[in-house]
Amino acid sequence: xxxxxxxxxxxxxxxxxxxxxxxxxxxxxxxxxxxxxxxxxxxxxxxxxxxxxxxxxxxxxxxxxxxxxxxxxxxxxxxxxxxxxxxxxxxxxxxxxxxxxxxxxxxxxxxxxxxxxxxxxxxxxxxxxxxxxxxxxxxxxxxxxxxxxxxxxxxxxxxxxxxxxxxxxxxxxxxxxxxxxxxxxxxxxxxxxxxxxxxxx
Numbered sequence: 001x002x003x004x005x006x007x008x009x010x011x012x013x014x015x016x017x018x019x020x021x022x023x024x025x026x027x028x029x030x031x032x033x034x035x036x037x038x039x040x041x042x043x044x045x046x047x048x049x050x051x052x053x054x055x056x057x058x059x060x061x062x063x064x065x066x067x068x069x070x071x072x073x074x075x076x077x078x079x080x081x082x083x084x085x086x087x088x089x090x091x092x093x094x095x096x097x098x099x100x101x102x103x104x105x106x107x108x109x110x111x112x113x114x115x116x117x118x119x120x121x122x123x124x125x126x127x128x129x130x131x132x133x134x135x136x137x138x139x140x141x142x143x144x145x146x147x148x149x150x151x152x153x154x155x156x157x158x159x160x161x162x163x164x165x166x167x168x169x170x171x172x173x174x175x176x177x178x179x180x181x182x183x184x185x186x187x188x189x190x191x192x193x194x195x196x197x198x199x200x201x
Contacts, residue, residue, distance in 0.1 A: 089121025
């Protein structure tokens with residue numbers, strides 16, 4: 001969040017507050033899942049396990065560490081995709097899978113939701129990389145060009161903008177196709193997938 005009055009690059013809260021907010025929200029997620037009143041408590045337990053795995057040392061934390069350690073050196077596209085799958089995609093996939101499990105989805109339905117989550121999670125990160133190159137700081141609420149300054153790996157750096165946009169589009173299409181067996185009930189998820197590549201912040 002940023003302040004108004006033309007101060008788009010000035011954060012409204014400091015880094016310590018942002019870290020505490022993240023800690024609070026993640027802990028709250030476990031509280032909500034553990035408090036789920038369901039006839040099948042094992043579903044809530046499985047959802048807790050999925051979320052913990054995605055957030056912990058085999059998921060988001062590992063992805064963030066890989067991201068920090070890769071600054072200043074060039075990764076392969078495969079390594080970058082693996083990094084992003086852990087850093088961003090793991091939590092998105094976990095949130096979707098947990099919801100499908102608690103709602104009583106069948107194994108094939110949960111697998112399809114996981115596939116959707118993996119695709120939009122990576123697409124979200126690719127678009128983030130693109131916006132870091134050509135996004136409007138006043139709209140995004142944060143500075144552009146920071147990846148280049150910090151020598152961070154990104155898809156535009158490895159592939160250029162055109163191929164990165166094509167990759168994000170293909171991922172979005174794959175996400176939408178994974179929902180083919182859900183019918184109109186999944187239209188909100190399709191809308192989210194389209195928003196991922198259309199967003200400007």
